[in-house]
Amino acid sequence: MTARKRVLVAGGTNFDIIVQSERLPEEHEKLRGGEYAALPGGSAANTALGLARQGCEVRLVSAVGDDALGRLCLDDLRAGGVDTSLARVDASARTSMAIVLSSGDCKRMMTFAGADREQAVGAVAERDVRDVDHVHVVGEPTPALTRLVDLAHRAGRSVSVEWNGRDMSRLARGASLSFMNADEAARLPDAVLEDPAASARRRAELISGDVILTMGSRGAVWASPHGELFQEPTVRVEPVDRTGGGDAFNAGVIAGWLSGDPPGTCLRRGLDAALHVITKIGAHP
Numbered sequence: 001m002t003a004r005k006r007v008l009v010a011g012g013t014n015f016d017i018i019v020q021s022e023r024l025p026e027e028h029e030k031l032r033g034g035e036y037a038a039l040p041g042g043s044a045a046n047t048a049l050g051l052a053r054q055g056c057e058v059r060l061v062s063a064v065g066d067d068a069l070g071r072l073c074l075d076d077l078r079a080g081g082v083d084t085s086l087a088r089v090d091a092s093a094r095t096s097m098a099i100v101l102s103s104g105d106c107k108r109m110m111t112f113a114g115a116d117r118e119q120a121v122g123a124v125a126e127r128d129v130r131d132v133d134h135v136h137v138v139g140e141p142t143p144a145l146t147r148l149v150d151l152a153h154r155a156g157r158s159v160s161v162e163w164n165g166r167d168m169s170r171l172a173r174g175a176s177l178s179f180m181n182a183d184e185a186a187r188l189p190d191a192v193l194e195d196p197a198a199s200a201r202r203r204a205e206l207i208s209g210d211v212i213l214t215m216g217s218r219g220a221v222w223a224s225p226h227g228e229l230f231q232e233p234t235v236r237v238e239p240v241d242r243t244g245g246g247d248a249f250n251a252g253v254i255a256g257w258l259s260g261d262p263p264g265t266c267l268r269r270g271l272d273a274a275l276h277v278i279t280k281i282g283a284h285p
Contacts, residue, residue, distance in 0.1 A: 011044025047250050
């Protein structure tokens with residue numbers, strides 16, 4: 001029997017309020033929304049849950065406030081099979097929150113900072129990293145997150161990085177996998193605007209690591225630093241809410257890669273996981 005892969009995920013946890021709305025309200029207008037959901041979220045927390053559902057053993061490094069929303073988030077993670085022993089409960093801060101206006105094919109988001117996860121990430125010890133097979137990081141390239149990635153490299157553990165609209169080149173160099181979407185790739189220097197796949201290949205060469213790029217209804221591509229390119233189509237659906245879709249995709253790809261699946265199979269696992277999320281409002285990965 002193959003041992004379950006152990007993954008350490010570091011990044012944000014927050015509480016999401018998701019409302020279906022085709023547009024923003026005008027001044028003084030009371031706009032009636034569609035369906036809504038209020039539930040735990042956050043990119044790292046979503047990915048951790050997705051990895052647990054993909055059969056991995058997962059520990060989350062994050063932070064919540066010492067409040068009702070923070071307790072809901074941690075209870076949800078534990079119920080989903082995620083080890084939260086490295087998550088910090090900050091008595092001096094509230095739990096971070098996100099308000100999402102979703103119209104199916106797009107979303108608008110407002111985030112509200114709460115408990116600072118820097119202390120939790122900074123407290124990760126070398127033994128914590130050696131206890132896992134893989135480290136996945138989400139967030140800004142802060143000193144604490146950079147230290148964690150360096151610890152993983154020194155311990156010989158593989159690393160994956162979610163770019164999430166930021167320039168994560170410092171952390172991505174030497175990492176095994178980098179995740180971004182086509183819009184994020186288009187904003188990077190030297191992007192090939194008319195060809196997202198070419199942008200992914202160029203970025204893979206620059207950071208000497210594999211780049212996985214999601215392209216919405218066009219599926220996803222996997223670019224290696226050696227010039228190889230793998231593309232996988234997706235099933236065309238009418239999305240209900242895209243919140244968490246990318247996190248679910250990342251979890252499926254990472255789990256497949258850790259299992260030794262080829263790139264095409266990894267992409268398929270990620271795309272199928274994302275489809276499960278975006279066809280519902282407020283669905284967990």
